[in-house]
Amino acid sequence: ETGVTQTPRHLVMGMTNKKSLKCEQHLGHNAMYWYKQSAKKPLELMFVYSLEERVENNSVPSRFSPECPNSSHLFLHLHTLQPEDSALYLCASSHTGRSDEQYFGPGTRLTVT
Amino acid sequence: AQRVTQPEKLLSVFKGAPVELKCNYSYSGSPELFWYVQYSRQRLQLLLRHISRESIKGFTADLNKGETSFHLKKPFAQEEDSAMYYCALSNTNAGKSTFGDGTTLTVKP
Numbered sequence: 001e002t003g004v005t006q007t008p009r010h011l012v013m014g015m016t017n018k019k020s021l022k023c024e025q026h027l028g029h030n031a032m033y034w035y036k037q038s039a040k041k042p043l044e045l046m047f048v049y050s051l052e053e054r055v056e057n058n059s060v061p062s063r064f065s066p067e068c069p070n071s072s073h074l075f076l077h078l079h080t081l082q083p084e085d086s087a088l089y090l091c092a093s094s095h096t097g098r099s100d101e102q103y104f105g106p107g108t109r110l111t112v113t
Numbered sequence: 114a115q116r117v118t119q120p121e122k123l124l125s126v127f128k129g130a131p132v133e134l135k136c137n138y139s140y141s142g143s144p145e146l147f148w149y150v151q152y153s154r155q156r157l158q159l160l161l162r163h164i165s166r167e168s169i170k171g172f173t174a175d176l177n178k179g180e181t182s183f184h185l186k187k188p189f190a191q192e193e194d195s196a197m198y199y200c201a202l203s204n205t206n207a208g209k210s211t212f213g214d215g216t217t218l219t220v221k222p
Contacts, residue, residue, distance in 0.1 A: 033210075043199060043212040056209060090157065100203075101147070102210065104157040 002026050004105035006091050012111045013081065021076040021108045023091030031094045032074040033102065034066060038087035049074060050096065081112045115140040117202050119213035126190050127221050134185040134216045136174075136200030145203040146176055146183040149212075152196045160185075160198070170194070190220045 034046040048056035049068040065077040094100040116139040148160040163176040200213040
């Protein structure tokens, strides 16, 4: 598959569960991003990785833990989430971590019960 | 600090009417500005960026540094333009991108 892919597309989890979101890009990009999209705040940048190094962390609670094992893969590990964390989580990539166009994945719709 | 403001959360026009989606930014350096669009059930994607100075799907946007604005315009709106539009600013040095809260455009027949 080309572009940016995300799995799973939908996830329902309890507050005590541990789950992970996966993002993969097939574009040869060096930067990857996690965003949260919700009705309350349309698009919030969470984390930025450039060349596998975290360069941005927007005061995200520690119950969200990113991991970037290589430039093609990005994970978001989730544990002890709250119902207000229910949202669409978008992954994006760009050629570099600078002012390049970002390519977005389809998102993972997360519901915390 | 960099900030992007889209003052209209919702905008509704009739087909064939001109449309302008407003975007104002706050940034002390030389910004790169973008417009992204999200059609229903589709992923967020780039519509245009100011440095390319292109017209995409009939849309144009001019960077006005004096007014710190990057409004998106189209002279004749089409129903298929109905979507969520985000204005975004990128810090050319650190690569930090800031998105506005978005404007939902509805083009009525």
